[in-house]
Amino acid sequence: xxxxxxxxxxxxxxxxxxxLAGSTCMPTVATANQTQQSVPALQRLLRSADVPAAKGARxxxxxxxxxxxxxxxxxxxFNPAFDVLLIDRQSxxxxxxxxxxxxxxxxxxxxxxxxxxxxxxxxxxxxMQASVLGFDHESRKVYTxxxxxxxxxxxxxxxxxxxxxxxxxxxxEAQNLLFHRYPGGFVTSSELxxxxxxxxxxxxxxxxLNVPNGDYRCAAAPYERACMVAAIFKQxxxxxxxxLLDMNPEIKIKKAGFTRAFEKLYGDYIEYLPSSEIxxxxxxxxxxxxxxxxxxxxxxIIYPPVRASRLIEEAGIANPQSPQKTPDTDPxxxxxPDDERVYVTGDSRSQPFSKGGHTAHSxxxxxxxVIAAHALDKELQWRSPQTMCFSAVDxxxxxxxxxxxxxxxxxxxxxxxFDRTHMIEKWDAQGGQASLAWAEGMYRDMFYS
Ligand SMILES: Cc1cc2nc3c(=O)[nH]c(=O)nc-3n(C[C@H](O)[C@H](O)[C@H](O)COP(=O)(O)OP(=O)(O)OC[C@H]3O[C@@H](n4cnc5c(N)ncnc54)[C@H](O)[C@@H]3O)c2cc1C
Numbered sequence: 001x002x003x004x005x006x007x008x009x010x011x012x013x014x015x016x017x018x019x020l021a022g023s024t025c026m027p028t029v030a031t032a033n034q035t036q037q038s039v040p041a042l043q044r045l046l047r048s049a050d051v052p053a054a055k056g057a058r059x060x061x062x063x064x065x066x067x068x069x070x071x072x073x074x075x076x077x078f079n080p081a082f083d084v085l086l087i088d089r090q091s092x093x094x095x096x097x098x099x100x101x102x103x104x105x106x107x108x109x110x111x112x113x114x115x116x117x118x119x120x121x122x123x124x125x126x127x128m129q130a131s132v133l134g135f136d137h138e139s140r141k142v143y144t145x146x147x148x149x150x151x152x153x154x155x156x157x158x159x160x161x162x163x164x165x166x167x168x169x170x171x172x173e174a175q176n177l178l179f180h181r182y183p184g185g186f187v188t189s190s191e192l193x194x195x196x197x198x199x200x201x202x203x204x205x206x207x208x209l210n211v212p213n214g215d216y217r218c219a220a221a222p223y224e225r226a227c228m229v230a231a232i233f234k235q236x237x238x239x240x241x242x243x244l245l246d247m248n249p250e251i252k253i254k255k256a257g258f259t260r261a262f263e264k265l266y267g268d269y270i271e272y273l274p275s276s277e278i279x280x281x282x283x284x285x286x287x288x289x290x291x292x293x294x295x296x297x298x299x300x301i302i303y304p305p306v307r308a309s310r311l312i313e314e315a316g317i318a319n320p321q322s323p324q325k326t327p328d329t330d331p332x333x334x335x336x337p338d339d340e341r342v343y344v345t346g347d348s349r350s351q352p353f354s355k356g357g358h359t360a361h362s363x364x365x366x367x368x369x370v371i372a373a374h375a376l377d378k379e380l381q382w383r384s385p386q387t388m389c390f391s392a393v394d395x396x397x398x399x400x401x402x403x404x405x406x407x408x409x410x411x412x413x414x415x416x417x418f419d420r421t422h423m424i425e426k427w428d429a430q431g432g433q434a435s436l437a438w439a440e441g442m443y444r445d446m447f448y449s
Contacts (some may be wrong), residue, residue, distance in 0.1 A: 008270075026378070035353055039364060042324075045430050046147075048147050050146070050147065051085060051126060054150070056083045056294060058082075058085060060142050060149060061075070061084065061085070061089075061157060062087050062132045062142070062156050063088060063156070063346065064090070065088075066358075066442075067159075067347070067363065069119055070445070071157060071367065072125045073123040073372060074126070074364060074365045075368045078369050081211075082375075085127075085149060085372045086119075087149075088116060088128050088129060089129065091129055094112050094216070096192075097356075097357045097390075097439055097444065099112060100228045101435070101436075102192075102397045103229070104228040105194070105232075105395075106398045107431075114443055122447065123393065132144050132158070133255070134245065134314055134316075135342070137286055137341070139343060142154060145392070153371050154341060156312065156345070156348060157345045157348065157364070158346075160186070160217055160347045160355070160390065161187060161307055161308070162179065162186075162305075162306060162307075164304045166212075166305040167212075167278040167281065167305070168279045168289070179218070180404065181283055182302040183195065183301070183302075184304060186306070197429040198278070200232065204239045206243055207300065208243045208245065208288060208295060209242060209299065210222070210246070211223065213248050214305045214306070214323065214324070215306075217354075220258075220389055223391070224391040225301070226242055227243045227266065227391075227392065228395070231265075231395045233269055242271065243273065244270055244333065245275045245276035245278065245280060246272065246273065247276060247305075248274065249274055254319075254391055254401055254403060254425050257393065257401045260425075264395065276437060278291045286299070286300070306355075308324050311345070312326065312327050313435055319350070326348065326349065327344050327348075328350065329343070329349070329350055331409075333382075345363055345437055346364070347360065349415060353387065354389070357442070359385045360385075362385045362386040367415075384419060386404065386405075386406055387405045390431065393409060398432030399431060401423070401424050401425050402435070404421070404423075405418055405420070405421040
């Protein structure tokens with residue numbers, strides 16, 4: 001495995017060429033001609049970025065999602081002397097949790113969208129909008145498309161990307177087409193806007209959704225989304241069918257609750273097909289192939305299996321043996337094996353905790369404390385992240401069910417496993433209100449209080 005390699009000028013230019021050509025979650029290839037023309041511009045990126053001089057030990061947090069936002073806030077909380085810089089390539093935050101309820105018009109976009117400036121101003125850290133290209137652990141520099149920044153500690157929380165090769169779509173052009181026509185809605189906010197438009201414009205026919213296999217982001221969200229799409233079709237009395245292809249043998253979470261919703265509320269709309277391993281997609285002909293069948297569709301939301309953000313791989317810290325290209329890290333303290341100044345958290349982590357916003361939030365509070373303790377030459381005892389996930393199943397009023405769970409480390413198997421779990425699979429309006437109150441509390445914590 002390539003480990004902690006020096007992020008050379010040559011690699012930097014290569015990475016910069018790729019990222020500048022298009023900073024989406026899809027791979028984009030710059031032509032030789034483009035790269036040649038861009039070289040002077042790329043060389044300018046080797047200068048120091050225009051950020052305020054650090055007034056204490058600088059901690060750079062890469063990724064302003066649920067993990068990074070919480071991390072930035074709590075680093076300052078646990079050690080006010082830290083000079084914290086949060087970097088995200090996007091200009092604003094849009095929440096994925098509760099986005100399915102937004103698809104069904106149960107909340108406004110304002111509820112989900114928040115400003116990085118508010119978070120930074122209210123919690124006394126800096127924010128820079130930039131794409132991070134990599135880092136050099138020897139000189140402790142983070143390279144971005146706006147120049148480099150020196151760090152004392154670095155936290156990487158860049159989230160996930162899609163792995164289209166695991167549904168048989170290998171070619172990058174075909175991947176791009178699939179991503180743009182039938183986005184999964186689990187990585188960028190533009191995908192969500194496209195999906196909302198699709199659902200509300202749909203008039204009749206087959207609308208296909210799928211549930212990926214492996215450790216994908218938010219186990220319940222694809223089933224929740226099927227319910228929300230069905231609720232809209234039902235409200236509009238459409239002559240439409242939702243084909244839900246599950247690549248797993250059965251509903252992965254809240255099985256009794258979702259089964260009841262599919263049967264009682266959406267029996268006329270949702271056709272649920274478990275063990276439907278997708279093996280190929282013909283985007284032009286609108287056909288999904290599984291190992292045994294072919295399904296035609298009129299419109300679709302295709303959610304492929306996921307992997308850690310490509311940044312982890314481009315920075316040379318991904319374990320190529322791991323199915324999701326996650327880095328090897330200390331399972332309890334989250335730092336790279338031989339570098340206690342570089343940490344990986346959130347959905348890019350290698351630990352098998354549920355890929356959820358609440359998990360990322362509680363984990364980031366703990367890791368912020370770990371880093372603050374390290375700066376004081378102290379140790380902190382491991383504590384489990386908490387996973388909390390609400391799932392909406394009906395609208396007008398919004399009705400939801402929920403789960404809370406913790407993890408423990410099994411000393412015999414040396415693996416993490418679920419600890420105590422509290423599940424409410426009876427969905428009702430109280431659950432719907434609780435889901436909105438939960439989200440509001442989380443946004444308040446990450447942005448305002
Ligand atoms: C529809 C849906 C419903 C969900 N419902 C729930 C729920 O009810 N409860 C729950 O707990 N979770 C839920 N989740 C899951 C939750 O959204 C994720 O687990 C959470 O966002 C993970 O946080 P993160 O910080 O690791 O990643 P993200 O939130 O994805 O943040 C990563 C950030 O890194 C930035 N970034 C990436 N690469 C770079 C780079 N090279 N340079 C600069 N910036 C970069 C990205 O722009 C992004 O802002 C849901 C997700 C979806 C899609």
